[in-house]
Amino acid sequence: MAKRGATLEDKYYGDEPWFTADSSMEGSDWQIAANWYNYFYKNKDYLPIIYKFAETEMGYDKKKISVLKKVKDWEFMPVQKSIKIFSRGWLYTQEQLQRFKDHIDGVYKKGLEIKQEKDAAKKNVVTITPAERTRRKVMDTIYADWDSEIVEAWFDGDYTKKFSCYNRFKMHGLKSNAINIFKGMIEEEYYSIKEAYDKTCDQCIEAYDHIGKGDKRKIMKQFEDCFADLERLRDSFKAQRAPRALKPKSSDKQVERLQFCKEDVNAKLVSINPVLIPGKRKLFVYNTKNKKLIEFVTSSTNGFIVSGTSIKNFDETSRQATLRKPDVIIPDVLNRTEKQIEKLWGTITTKINKPTGRINSDCILLRAI
Numbered sequence: 317m318a319k320r321g322a323t324l325e326d327k328y329y330g331d332e333p334w335f336t337a338d339s340s341m342e343g344s345d346w347q348i349a350a351n352w353y354n355y356f357y358k359n360k361d362y363l364p365i366i367y368k369f370a371e372t373e374m375g376y377d378k379k380k381i382s383v384l385k386k387v388k389d390w391e392f393m394p395v396q397k398s399i400k401i402f403s404r405g406w407l408y409t410q411e412q413l414q415r416f417k418d419h420i421d422g423v424y425k426k427g428l429e430i431k432q433e434k435d436a437a438k439k440n441v442v443t444i445t446p447a448e449r450t451r452r453k454v455m456d457t458i459y460a461d462w463d464s465e466i467v468e469a470w471f472d473g474d475y476t477k478k479f480s481c482y483n484r485f486k487m488h489g490l491k492s493n494a495i496n497i498f499k500g501m502i503e504e505e506y507y508s509i510k511e512a513y514d515k516t517c518d519q520c521i522e523a524y525d526h527i528g529k530g531d532k533r534k535i536m537k538q539f540e541d542c543f544a545d546l547e548r549l550r551d552s553f554k555a556q557r558a559p560r561a562l563k564p565k566s567s568d569k570q571v572e573r574l575q576f577c578k579e580d581v582n583a584k585l586v587s588i589n590p591v592l593i594p595g596k597r598k599l600f601v602y603n604t605k606n607k608k609l610i611e612f613v614t615s616s617t618n619g620f621i622v623s624g625t626s627i628k629n630f631d632e633t634s635r636q637a638t639l640r641k642p643d644v645i646i647p648d649v650l651n652r653t654e655k656q657i658e659k660l661w662g663t664i665t666t667k668i669n670k671p672t673g674r675i676n677s678d679c680i681l682l683r684a685i
Contacts, residue, residue, distance in 0.1 A: 329355055335405030349401050359389040362396035366420070369399045374417050376424075383427040384420070386434075391426065395419045447493075454497045457488040462502065466538060470527075475534035481545035492553035495546050506539040567591040570622040575677050580604045585646065587681040595619035598685040599627065600649050602642065605678040609645060610636040610671045611661075626673045636671040637664050650683055 333349035335341065353362075363385075370376040370384060395416045402408055402416075444452075461484055469477045485494070511517035512524040513532040524532060571590040579586045583604050593599055596619050601610040612630040614620055621628040639645050648660055661668070675681075 332356075333401065333404055335401075335407075339405070341407060346401065346406065349404070349406070350397050353397050353400055357397075357400070359393065359396065362392060362400055363389055365400050365403050366392050366396060369403070369416070370420055370424075373413070374420065380424060383431055384424055385427075386430050387423050387427040391423045392420075447497075450491075450493050451497050453488075454490065454494050454501070458484045458490065458494075458498055459501050462542075470535065475531045475538070477538070479538065479542060481542045482549055485545075485549050492550065495550055495553075499543065499546055502539065502542070506536065506543075509535050509539075564618070567594040567622075570594045573624050574622055574675060575625045576675050576679050576681055577604060577677055580680055583642070583646075583680070585680045585682070588684060590622070590681060592684045593620055593627070593681070594622055596684040598654070600682040600684075601675065602639075602646060602649075602680045602682050603676075603678050604680060607639050607642055608636050609639050609642070609649065609664075610634075610679075611657075612671065612673075625675055627675060628673060630671075630673060632670065634671055635661070635668050637661075637668045638666045639664070640666065646682070654685065 329352050333352055335345075335349075339345070367376075367381050367384060370381060376384070398408070398412075399416055402413075408416075458481070462479060466477055466479050469475070481498075484490075490498075508517075508520045509524055509532055512520040512527075513529065513536060515521055527535070568591055571593065574590050576587055576590060583602075585602065585604070597614050597616075599612040599620060601612070602608070603610070612620065612627050612634045614630050614634075616629050618629065620630065645660065645664070649657055652660065
């Protein structure tokens with residue numbers, strides 16, 4: 317494989333500096349190395365060697381290194397090139413190395429402060445529950461409207477203002493969970509006024525003594541109209557609520573209690589596995605005791621459902637009849653096409669009626685389509 321030719325950068329800056337005991341370590345040599353890293357390195361490129369220096373030269377453990385990692389990379393700029401050059405073999409005095417260590421210790425303290433601030437912020441985070449969020453929204457919207465429009469009007473002697481809770485709920489986009497919250501906020505005052513009106517509480521009578529009996533009745537009517545609106549809202553939300561979709565049971569679960577005859581030696585018939593029934597659109601069953609042939613049919617896209625010992629979800633077109641010659645009819649039911657079986661029903665002379673859906677231990681499950 318041909319060796320790659322040297323780039324212009326290689327020719328101008330040379331290879332990455334490396335120092336040994338035999339290397340020249342004049343100030344100009346250090347500057348050449350610093351220039352090399354100025355050109356090729358960014359602040360983030362120095363971080364691995366800084367963390368390594370803190371570990372090997374300063375005894376930092378993983379926990380302390382993780383604190384250093386919380387600090388911005390530019391915090392290490394005053395010492396990053398020096399530490400990188402040290403890792404390439406440059407020999408510093410103990411005094412110089414101590415300055416590097418002191419700087420890193422200072423950065424560590426900043427990192428520790430950042431960590432403590434973040435930890436404190438996490439502890440002080442207040443999680444607002446959905447119920448509290450709804451309560452606040454009610455306070456800021458419909459309750460604020462009620463207070464400013466209705467309650468304020470009472471102080472001005474006006475007891476005739478109209479207030480549609482129904483429309484305000486819709487306007488503010490409040491949901492059903494806000495109904496009881498708002499009702500709880502205003503109903504206590506309603507009962508106080510009612511007790512004053514009915515003269516059942518001395519404190520309430522004194523508190524509302526400045527309001528005439530007729531005006532008390534008007535205030536009560538405002539509350540009662542609001543309560544009636546809240547009940548209408550409750551009904552409307554119920555009507556709009558989508559019914560919960562029932563998760564269909566697995567075939568195994570559906571048929572686990574189904575009673576049927578697995579095999580009739582005398583009739584030489586064996587039942588199919590009942591797990592094949594759920595979801596199918598046609599099922600043939602033969603009762604060996606009363607010699608009835610049963611054909612279950614469904615037009616539902618979900619097919620049959622098995623519940624306990626019964627077949628569910630079958631149509632009115634399902635039928636059953638007593639067979640005079642089961643030995644002749646049953647083989648055809650097992651092997652013929654649906655059209656051929658339809659013609660076969662025309663040859664049955666006994667009464668045809670609708671099945672109940674019940675399956676018992678006398679029933680052979682012949683075929684599911």
